[in-house]
Amino acid sequence: MENTQSTLQAILRTTNAVVKTDVKSILVLYEEKIHNIGDCCVRFDKLKYFRAFFNNATLNLNFKSENLKFIDGLLTNNPHIAAISLLDWNEIEFEKYDIVIAVMYNEEKLLHFLHAKYGAEIAAGTRTMAVFSMSQLILPPVDFGKYLFPLNRPLMESGRTPEPGELYISDEEQAWADRWLEAHGMKAGEELFILLDSTLRKEKLLNPIVYFEFVAALLKRDNARVLIFDEAAMGKEDFYRAWLGDACMHKLIVSKGLKLREDICLLGSSYTRMVFGPCTGLMHCASAVYNRYVALGLPEEQAPLLAVYTGQYKGLEQNALTWWGRAPLVKCMMLKKRSGGPRLELLHDLPEDEKPLNNSLPCSAFTSAMLIDFVNSRIGAPTAKLAVQG
Numbered sequence: 001m002e003n004t005q006s007t008l009q010a011i012l013r014t015t016n017a018v019v020k021t022d023v024k025s026i027l028v029l030y031e032e033k034i035h036n037i038g039d040c041c042v043r044f045d046k047l048k049y050f051r052a053f054f055n056n057a058t059l060n061l062n063f064k065s066e067n068l069k070f071i072d073g074l075l076t077n078n079p080h081i082a083a084i085s086l087l088d089w090n091e092i093e094f095e096k097y098d099i100v101i102a103v104m105y106n107e108e109k110l111l112h113f114l115h116a117k118y119g120a121e122i123a124a125g126t127r128t129m130a131v132f133s134m135s136q137l138i139l140p141p142v143d144f145g146k147y148l149f150p151l152n153r154p155l156m157e158s159g160r161t162p163e164p165g166e167l168y169i170s171d172e173e174q175a176w177a178d179r180w181l182e183a184h185g186m187k188a189g190e191e192l193f194i195l196l197d198s199t200l201r202k203e204k205l206l207n208p209i210v211y212f213e214f215v216a217a218l219l220k221r222d223n224a225r226v227l228i229f230d231e232a233a234m235g236k237e238d239f240y241r242a243w244l245g246d247a248c249m250h251k252l253i254v255s256k257g258l259k260l261r262e263d264i265c266l267l268g269s270s271y272t273r274m275v276f277g278p279c280t281g282l283m284h285c286a287s288a289v290y291n292r293y294v295a296l297g298l299p300e301e302q303a304p305l306l307a308v309y310t311g312q313y314k315g316l317e318q319n320a321l322t323w324w325g326r327a328p329l330v331k332c333m334m335l336k337k338r339s340g341g342p343r344l345e346l347l348h349d350l351p352e353d354e355k356p357l358n359n360s361l362p363c364s365a366f367t368s369a370m371l372i373d374f375v376n377s378r379i380g381a382p383t384a385k386l387a388v389q390g
Contacts, residue, residue, distance in 0.1 A: 003123075007115040008148060010122045015130040015150055018099060023054040027097040028061045029089075031104035032139055034070045036200070037260070037281025038323070041074055041288055043138050045165035048080040049158045050101065050134075058082045062092060073260030074285070077168035089113050099130040103138045107148040164328055166295065167288035169268040177269040180262075181227075184253045186271055190223045192253075194267060194286075196277025197228060197236075204278040204311065206366055212243040213368035218375075219248040224273075226252050227266065229282070233257040264289065273379065274305040278363065279323055283308045287327045300329065305378050309333045309371070310347075311363035319358040320347050333374065335361035344370045 028047065034040050051059040063071055065086045075084060085092075094100065094114070102110055114122075114129060121127035133149035137156050181192065195215065199205060206214070218226055230236040233256045241249055255263060263282065267275060268289040275286040283306070290303045306329050310320045324332040324347055332347035342361055 003119060004111060004115045007119045007122055008111055011111075011114070011129050011131055012150060014128040015099075015132060018130050020054050023057045023098045025058045025097045026050060026054060026060065026099055026101060027092070027094070028059065028101045028103060028134075029110065030061060030063050030067075030138075031102075031106075031109075033064065034067045037070070037073070038279075038284040039140060039281075040070050041167070041281060041284040042165060042323070044074050045288065046138060048078075050155065051080050053155050053158045054099075057098070060085065060097070062087055069260055073264055074167065076261055077170055077173075079168065090117075094118070094129070095127070099132060102131055102133050102149055103135050105135065105139065105142060105145045107133060107135065108146045111148055164291040164326060165284070165288040166292040167264060167285060168292055169265055169289055173265045174268055174270060177262075177265040178271065180255075180266065181225075181253065181269055181271055185250070186225055186253070190225050190271065191221075191273035192225050192227055192269060192271040193218050193221075193273055194227045194229075194275045196275070196280055196282050199278050199280040204280065204363055206278075206309065206371075207364050208243075210366055210368045210371070214371050215240070216244060216248070217368065217372045219244070219251050224251065225271075228252065228254045229258075229263050229266075230254050230256045231258065231260070231263065268293070272304045274307065274375070276305075276307045276375075277309075279308055279310045279313075279320070283330070284323075284327075287330050290329050291327075294329065303329055305375070306330045307333060307375070307378075309363060309366060311335075311360055311365075313358050319356055320360070321355045325355065331378070333366075333371075335365050335370075337361060344374060 028050070047059065047061070051057060059081050060083045061075075061081055062085045068086070071084060075081060094117075104110065110131070114131075118127055118129060122129060131149045132152045132155070133147050134156070135145065135147055136151070186192065197205070197211070205211070215226065218224055228236055228240065237252070237254045240252060244252075255266060264285050267282065267286045275283065277283050286306055290298070290306060294300055294303060308324065308330055310324075310332055311334070313319050320332055320334060324330050333344055334347060335342045336345050336359070342365055344366075347355060
Protein backbone atom coordinates (compact mmCIF):
# COMPACT_ATOMS: atom_id res chain seq x y z
CA MET A 1 0.00 0.00 0.00
CA GLU A 2 2.84 2.39 0.87
CA ASN A 3 4.47 1.88 -2.54
CA THR A 4 1.12 2.40 -4.24
CA GLN A 5 0.70 5.65 -2.36
CA SER A 6 4.17 6.74 -3.42
CA THR A 7 3.18 6.10 -7.03
CA LEU A 8 -0.03 8.07 -6.53
CA GLN A 9 1.82 11.01 -5.02
CA ALA A 10 4.26 11.04 -7.94
CA ILE A 11 1.38 10.96 -10.43
CA LEU A 12 -0.35 13.78 -8.56
CA ARG A 13 2.77 15.94 -8.67
CA THR A 14 3.15 15.39 -12.40
CA THR A 15 -0.54 15.97 -13.05
CA ASN A 16 -0.68 19.17 -11.05
CA ALA A 17 2.32 20.49 -13.00
CA VAL A 18 0.79 19.89 -16.44
CA VAL A 19 0.86 22.91 -18.73
CA LYS A 20 -2.04 22.55 -21.11
CA THR A 21 -0.17 24.05 -24.06
CA ASP A 22 2.36 21.19 -23.79
CA VAL A 23 -0.29 18.49 -24.14
CA LYS A 24 -0.25 16.95 -27.61
CA SER A 25 -1.93 13.59 -27.05
CA ILE A 26 -4.75 12.52 -24.73
CA LEU A 27 -6.10 9.10 -23.83
CA VAL A 28 -9.58 8.80 -22.32
CA LEU A 29 -10.21 5.53 -20.48
CA TYR A 30 -13.99 5.05 -20.42
CA GLU A 31 -14.43 1.98 -18.22
CA GLU A 32 -18.12 1.80 -17.41
CA LYS A 33 -20.91 -0.03 -19.17
CA ILE A 34 -23.26 2.27 -21.03
CA HIS A 35 -26.97 1.73 -20.46
CA ASN A 36 -28.91 4.74 -21.72
CA ILE A 37 -28.70 6.34 -25.17
CA GLY A 38 -29.78 9.77 -23.93
CA ASP A 39 -27.27 10.00 -21.09
CA CYS A 40 -24.57 8.73 -23.42
CA CYS A 41 -25.43 11.17 -26.22
CA VAL A 42 -25.32 14.15 -23.86
CA ARG A 43 -22.15 13.08 -22.07
CA PHE A 44 -20.20 11.99 -25.14
CA ASP A 45 -20.61 15.46 -26.55
CA LYS A 46 -18.50 16.81 -23.69
CA LEU A 47 -15.47 14.99 -25.10
CA LYS A 48 -15.00 17.66 -27.76
CA TYR A 49 -14.27 20.18 -25.02
CA PHE A 50 -11.32 18.08 -23.83
CA ARG A 51 -9.58 18.45 -27.16
CA ALA A 52 -10.39 22.15 -27.51
CA PHE A 53 -9.22 22.89 -23.96
CA PHE A 54 -5.84 21.35 -24.74
CA ASN A 55 -5.43 23.35 -27.96
CA ASN A 56 -6.67 20.61 -30.30
CA ALA A 57 -4.46 17.87 -28.94
CA THR A 58 -4.98 14.38 -30.41
CA LEU A 59 -7.83 12.63 -28.57
CA ASN A 60 -7.98 8.81 -28.36
CA LEU A 61 -10.73 6.91 -26.56
CA ASN A 62 -10.61 3.40 -25.13
CA PHE A 63 -13.82 1.57 -24.21
CA LYS A 64 -14.99 -1.83 -23.09
CA SER A 65 -16.17 -3.97 -26.01
CA GLU A 66 -19.65 -4.29 -24.48
CA ASN A 67 -20.22 -0.64 -25.42
CA LEU A 68 -19.71 -1.19 -29.15
CA LYS A 69 -23.37 -0.52 -30.00
CA PHE A 70 -23.20 2.96 -28.47
CA ILE A 71 -19.74 3.72 -29.81
CA ASP A 72 -20.79 2.88 -33.36
CA GLY A 73 -24.12 4.66 -32.97
CA LEU A 74 -22.95 7.89 -31.39
CA LEU A 75 -19.29 8.42 -32.23
CA THR A 76 -19.07 7.48 -35.90
CA ASN A 77 -17.68 10.38 -37.99
CA ASN A 78 -16.91 12.43 -34.87
CA PRO A 79 -14.22 14.88 -36.05
CA HIS A 80 -12.92 15.53 -32.54
CA ILE A 81 -11.70 11.96 -32.02
CA ALA A 82 -8.50 10.62 -33.60
CA ALA A 83 -9.05 6.95 -32.74
CA ILE A 84 -11.29 4.62 -30.75
CA SER A 85 -10.02 1.33 -29.33
CA LEU A 86 -11.37 -1.60 -27.31
CA LEU A 87 -8.11 -2.70 -25.73
CA ASP A 88 -7.25 -4.29 -22.42
CA TRP A 89 -5.06 -1.97 -20.37
CA ASN A 90 -2.09 -4.30 -20.84
CA GLU A 91 -2.32 -3.67 -24.58
CA ILE A 92 -2.25 0.13 -24.29
CA GLU A 93 1.03 2.01 -24.69
CA PHE A 94 0.40 4.57 -21.97
CA GLU A 95 3.79 6.11 -22.54
CA LYS A 96 2.56 7.54 -25.86
CA TYR A 97 0.18 9.94 -24.13
CA ASP A 98 0.88 13.23 -22.39
CA ILE A 99 -2.16 12.81 -20.14
CA VAL A 100 -4.66 10.11 -19.34
CA ILE A 101 -8.23 11.04 -18.44
CA ALA A 102 -10.01 8.53 -16.22
CA VAL A 103 -13.74 7.99 -16.65
CA MET A 104 -14.53 5.23 -14.19
CA TYR A 105 -16.05 4.68 -10.78
CA ASN A 106 -13.09 2.73 -9.39
CA GLU A 107 -9.95 4.78 -9.99
CA GLU A 108 -8.09 2.64 -7.45
CA LYS A 109 -8.01 -0.09 -10.07
CA LEU A 110 -6.18 2.22 -12.48
CA LEU A 111 -3.70 3.25 -9.79
CA HIS A 112 -2.86 -0.37 -9.00
CA PHE A 113 -2.39 -1.13 -12.69
CA LEU A 114 -0.09 1.86 -13.27
CA HIS A 115 1.87 1.00 -10.14
CA ALA A 116 2.37 -2.59 -11.27
CA LYS A 117 3.41 -1.61 -14.80
CA TYR A 118 5.30 1.65 -14.27
CA GLY A 119 5.81 1.98 -10.52
CA ALA A 120 9.52 1.16 -10.55
CA GLU A 121 10.23 3.66 -13.33
CA ILE A 122 8.12 6.33 -11.64
CA ALA A 123 9.97 5.75 -8.36
CA ALA A 124 13.33 5.97 -10.19
CA GLY A 125 12.30 9.22 -11.86
CA THR A 126 12.73 7.79 -15.37
CA ARG A 127 9.03 8.03 -16.18
CA THR A 128 6.34 10.57 -15.43
CA MET A 129 2.61 9.97 -15.61
CA ALA A 130 -0.21 12.51 -15.58
CA VAL A 131 -3.78 11.38 -14.87
CA PHE A 132 -6.84 13.59 -14.53
CA SER A 133 -10.22 12.40 -13.33
CA MET A 134 -13.32 13.35 -15.30
CA SER A 135 -15.37 10.53 -13.80
CA GLN A 136 -17.73 12.78 -11.88
CA LEU A 137 -18.29 15.06 -14.88
CA ILE A 138 -18.98 12.33 -17.44
CA LEU A 139 -20.64 9.53 -15.46
CA PRO A 140 -24.01 9.50 -13.68
CA PRO A 141 -23.46 10.20 -9.96
CA VAL A 142 -23.18 7.28 -7.53
CA ASP A 143 -22.34 6.95 -3.83
CA PHE A 144 -19.77 4.15 -4.24
CA GLY A 145 -17.20 5.89 -6.43
CA LYS A 146 -13.50 5.76 -5.54
CA TYR A 147 -11.96 8.86 -7.08
CA LEU A 148 -8.21 9.34 -6.58
CA PHE A 149 -6.95 11.52 -9.39
CA PRO A 150 -7.29 15.29 -9.46
CA LEU A 151 -10.02 17.17 -11.22
CA ASN A 152 -9.05 19.76 -13.77
CA ARG A 153 -11.59 22.38 -12.79
CA PRO A 154 -10.98 24.71 -15.76
CA LEU A 155 -11.49 21.69 -18.02
CA MET A 156 -14.66 20.76 -16.15
CA GLU A 157 -15.98 24.28 -16.61
CA SER A 158 -15.25 24.14 -20.33
CA GLY A 159 -17.31 20.94 -20.44
CA ARG A 160 -20.28 22.88 -19.11
CA THR A 161 -20.21 25.28 -22.05
CA PRO A 162 -23.84 25.69 -23.16
CA GLU A 163 -23.29 24.69 -26.78
CA PRO A 164 -25.80 22.36 -28.45
CA GLY A 165 -24.71 18.74 -28.76
CA GLU A 166 -23.99 17.32 -32.20
CA LEU A 167 -24.04 13.97 -34.01
CA TYR A 168 -22.30 13.61 -37.34
CA ILE A 169 -24.34 12.04 -40.13
CA SER A 170 -22.42 11.94 -43.42
CA ASP A 171 -23.95 12.70 -46.82
CA GLU A 172 -23.56 9.03 -47.67
CA GLU A 173 -25.44 7.99 -44.54
CA GLN A 174 -28.29 10.40 -45.25
CA ALA A 175 -28.46 9.07 -48.81
CA TRP A 176 -28.63 5.53 -47.40
CA ALA A 177 -31.51 6.57 -45.12
CA ASP A 178 -33.42 8.07 -48.06
CA ARG A 179 -32.92 4.94 -50.15
CA TRP A 180 -34.03 2.73 -47.25
CA LEU A 181 -37.22 4.74 -46.82
CA GLU A 182 -37.93 4.68 -50.55
CA ALA A 183 -37.47 0.92 -50.57
CA HIS A 184 -40.13 0.78 -47.84
CA GLY A 185 -42.68 2.84 -49.75
CA MET A 186 -41.64 6.47 -49.28
CA LYS A 187 -42.32 8.56 -52.39
CA ALA A 188 -41.13 11.94 -53.62
CA GLY A 189 -43.22 14.73 -52.13
CA GLU A 190 -44.18 12.75 -49.03
CA GLU A 191 -43.23 13.82 -45.51
CA LEU A 192 -41.93 11.55 -42.77
CA PHE A 193 -43.27 11.76 -39.22
CA ILE A 194 -41.03 9.77 -36.88
CA LEU A 195 -42.68 8.66 -33.65
CA LEU A 196 -40.63 7.42 -30.70
CA ASP A 197 -42.82 5.15 -28.64
CA SER A 198 -40.62 3.49 -26.05
CA THR A 199 -38.65 4.41 -22.96
CA LEU A 200 -37.24 2.62 -19.93
CA ARG A 201 -39.88 4.23 -17.71
CA LYS A 202 -43.50 3.79 -18.73
CA GLU A 203 -44.66 6.88 -16.84
CA LYS A 204 -42.80 8.93 -19.45
CA LEU A 205 -45.27 7.76 -22.10
CA LEU A 206 -48.67 9.08 -23.13
CA ASN A 207 -51.86 7.25 -22.32
CA PRO A 208 -52.14 4.60 -25.10
CA ILE A 209 -55.56 5.83 -26.20
CA VAL A 210 -54.24 9.39 -26.48
CA TYR A 211 -51.16 8.21 -28.34
CA PHE A 212 -53.05 6.22 -30.97
CA GLU A 213 -55.59 9.02 -31.48
CA PHE A 214 -52.59 11.22 -32.19
CA VAL A 215 -51.08 8.65 -34.58
CA ALA A 216 -54.38 8.31 -36.42
CA ALA A 217 -54.56 12.08 -36.86
CA LEU A 218 -51.07 12.16 -38.35
CA LEU A 219 -51.95 9.40 -40.79
CA LYS A 220 -54.83 11.52 -42.06
CA ARG A 221 -52.40 14.15 -43.26
CA ASP A 222 -51.94 14.42 -46.99
CA ASN A 223 -48.62 12.90 -48.16
CA ALA A 224 -47.73 11.74 -44.65
CA ARG A 225 -45.81 8.63 -43.70
CA VAL A 226 -45.22 7.56 -40.11
CA LEU A 227 -42.03 5.74 -39.09
CA ILE A 228 -41.81 3.55 -35.99
CA PHE A 229 -38.58 2.00 -34.70
CA ASP A 230 -38.71 -1.68 -33.71
CA GLU A 231 -35.04 -2.31 -32.94
CA ALA A 232 -35.74 -5.56 -31.11
CA ALA A 233 -38.12 -6.80 -33.87
CA MET A 234 -40.77 -7.41 -31.21
CA GLY A 235 -43.76 -7.19 -33.55
CA LYS A 236 -44.78 -3.56 -33.24
CA GLU A 237 -46.44 -3.61 -36.66
CA ASP A 238 -49.09 -6.04 -35.41
CA PHE A 239 -49.58 -3.93 -32.29
CA TYR A 240 -50.21 -0.81 -34.36
CA ARG A 241 -52.53 -2.71 -36.67
CA ALA A 242 -54.61 -3.81 -33.69
CA TRP A 243 -55.06 -0.18 -32.61
CA LEU A 244 -55.37 1.51 -35.99
CA GLY A 245 -56.97 -1.09 -38.25
CA ASP A 246 -55.87 -2.18 -41.70
CA ALA A 247 -56.94 0.89 -43.69
CA CYS A 248 -54.03 3.13 -42.76
CA MET A 249 -51.24 0.58 -42.38
CA HIS A 250 -49.91 1.29 -45.88
CA LYS A 251 -48.81 4.68 -44.54
CA LEU A 252 -46.90 3.18 -41.60
CA ILE A 253 -43.23 2.22 -41.97
CA VAL A 254 -41.61 0.05 -39.31
CA SER A 255 -37.85 -0.32 -39.11
CA LYS A 256 -37.26 -3.81 -37.78
CA GLY A 257 -34.01 -4.94 -36.24
CA LEU A 258 -31.83 -2.10 -37.53
CA LYS A 259 -28.68 -1.03 -35.72
CA LEU A 260 -28.72 2.06 -33.53
CA ARG A 261 -26.59 3.93 -36.07
CA GLU A 262 -29.02 3.09 -38.85
CA ASP A 263 -31.99 4.35 -36.83
CA ILE A 264 -30.08 7.57 -36.13
CA CYS A 265 -29.45 7.98 -39.86
CA LEU A 266 -33.19 7.60 -40.49
CA LEU A 267 -33.79 10.45 -38.04
CA GLY A 268 -31.61 12.57 -40.31
CA SER A 269 -33.23 11.64 -43.61
CA SER A 270 -34.13 14.37 -46.08
CA TYR A 271 -37.78 13.26 -45.83
CA THR A 272 -38.08 13.89 -42.08
CA ARG A 273 -40.75 16.45 -41.20
CA MET A 274 -41.15 15.74 -37.50
CA VAL A 275 -39.63 13.69 -34.70
CA PHE A 276 -41.99 13.28 -31.76
CA GLY A 277 -41.57 11.40 -28.51
CA PRO A 278 -40.98 11.37 -24.77
CA CYS A 279 -37.83 12.47 -22.96
CA THR A 280 -35.75 9.58 -24.24
CA GLY A 281 -32.48 8.75 -25.92
CA LEU A 282 -33.43 8.94 -29.57
CA MET A 283 -34.94 12.39 -29.02
CA HIS A 284 -31.50 13.53 -27.84
CA CYS A 285 -30.02 11.94 -30.95
CA ALA A 286 -32.51 13.76 -33.18
CA SER A 287 -31.64 17.03 -31.48
CA ALA A 288 -27.92 16.43 -31.98
CA VAL A 289 -28.32 15.43 -35.65
CA TYR A 290 -30.17 18.61 -36.54
CA ASN A 291 -27.95 20.81 -34.41
CA ARG A 292 -25.16 19.62 -36.68
CA TYR A 293 -27.17 20.19 -39.84
CA VAL A 294 -27.89 23.76 -38.71
CA ALA A 295 -24.20 24.28 -37.92
CA LEU A 296 -23.48 23.22 -41.51
CA GLY A 297 -25.90 25.80 -42.89
CA LEU A 298 -29.42 24.39 -42.71
CA PRO A 299 -31.75 27.29 -41.83
CA GLU A 300 -33.45 26.60 -38.50
CA GLU A 301 -36.87 27.19 -40.01
CA GLN A 302 -36.21 24.34 -42.46
CA ALA A 303 -35.35 21.85 -39.73
CA PRO A 304 -38.02 19.28 -38.83
CA LEU A 305 -40.27 19.86 -35.87
CA LEU A 306 -38.55 18.17 -32.92
CA ALA A 307 -41.24 17.80 -30.28
CA VAL A 308 -40.65 16.13 -26.93
CA TYR A 309 -43.38 15.79 -24.32
CA THR A 310 -42.36 15.71 -20.68
CA GLY A 311 -44.02 15.17 -17.33
CA GLN A 312 -42.75 14.78 -13.79
CA TYR A 313 -39.05 14.01 -13.34
CA LYS A 314 -37.87 11.82 -10.49
CA GLY A 315 -34.68 11.40 -8.53
CA LEU A 316 -31.46 12.25 -10.33
CA GLU A 317 -33.27 13.24 -13.53
CA GLN A 318 -33.83 16.68 -11.95
CA ASN A 319 -36.06 18.56 -14.41
CA ALA A 320 -36.80 19.26 -18.07
CA LEU A 321 -34.37 22.19 -18.12
CA THR A 322 -31.51 19.84 -17.22
CA TRP A 323 -32.10 17.77 -20.35
CA TRP A 324 -33.54 20.21 -22.86
CA GLY A 325 -32.32 23.63 -21.81
CA ARG A 326 -29.40 23.38 -24.25
CA ALA A 327 -31.41 21.95 -27.14
CA PRO A 328 -32.36 25.03 -29.18
CA LEU A 329 -34.29 23.16 -31.87
CA VAL A 330 -36.38 21.05 -29.51
CA LYS A 331 -39.89 22.11 -28.58
CA CYS A 332 -40.14 20.71 -25.08
CA MET A 333 -43.83 20.40 -24.24
CA MET A 334 -45.09 20.32 -20.69
CA LEU A 335 -48.47 20.62 -19.04
CA LYS A 336 -48.82 23.31 -16.41
CA LYS A 337 -51.70 23.71 -13.98
CA ARG A 338 -53.14 27.15 -14.61
CA SER A 339 -56.24 28.94 -13.39
CA GLY A 340 -58.13 27.96 -16.55
CA GLY A 341 -57.05 24.32 -16.31
CA PRO A 342 -54.10 22.33 -17.71
CA ARG A 343 -52.26 24.16 -20.47
CA LEU A 344 -49.60 22.95 -22.87
CA GLU A 345 -46.56 25.21 -22.67
CA LEU A 346 -43.02 25.10 -24.04
CA LEU A 347 -39.95 25.06 -21.83
CA HIS A 348 -38.19 27.85 -23.72
CA ASP A 349 -41.24 30.11 -23.41
CA LEU A 350 -41.51 29.87 -19.62
CA PRO A 351 -40.31 32.70 -17.36
CA GLU A 352 -36.71 32.10 -16.30
CA ASP A 353 -37.62 31.46 -12.67
CA GLU A 354 -40.12 28.77 -13.68
CA LYS A 355 -37.92 26.82 -16.09
CA PRO A 356 -36.06 24.82 -13.37
CA LEU A 357 -39.22 23.87 -11.50
CA ASN A 358 -40.37 20.27 -11.56
CA ASN A 359 -44.07 21.11 -11.29
CA SER A 360 -45.48 19.81 -14.57
CA LEU A 361 -48.47 17.52 -14.72
CA PRO A 362 -47.72 13.87 -15.60
CA CYS A 363 -47.51 12.70 -19.21
CA SER A 364 -50.76 10.82 -18.73
CA ALA A 365 -52.56 14.18 -18.50
CA PHE A 366 -51.87 15.12 -22.14
CA THR A 367 -54.85 14.84 -24.48
CA SER A 368 -54.74 14.02 -28.17
CA ALA A 369 -56.47 17.32 -28.96
CA MET A 370 -53.66 19.26 -27.26
CA LEU A 371 -50.99 17.43 -29.21
CA ILE A 372 -52.80 17.58 -32.54
CA ASP A 373 -53.44 21.30 -32.13
CA PHE A 374 -49.79 21.86 -31.28
CA VAL A 375 -48.52 20.01 -34.36
CA ASN A 376 -51.03 21.77 -36.60
CA SER A 377 -49.94 25.13 -35.23
CA ARG A 378 -46.34 24.35 -36.11
CA ILE A 379 -46.56 22.64 -39.48
CA GLY A 380 -50.09 23.37 -40.66
CA ALA A 381 -53.35 21.48 -40.49
CA PRO A 382 -53.91 18.42 -42.72
CA THR A 383 -55.32 19.19 -46.14
CA ALA A 384 -56.84 15.86 -47.05
CA LYS A 385 -58.48 12.86 -45.47
CA LEU A 386 -56.87 9.46 -45.36
CA ALA A 387 -57.55 7.51 -48.53
CA VAL A 388 -58.64 3.99 -47.69
CA GLN A 389 -57.06 1.33 -49.85
CA GLY A 390 -59.65 -0.86 -51.48
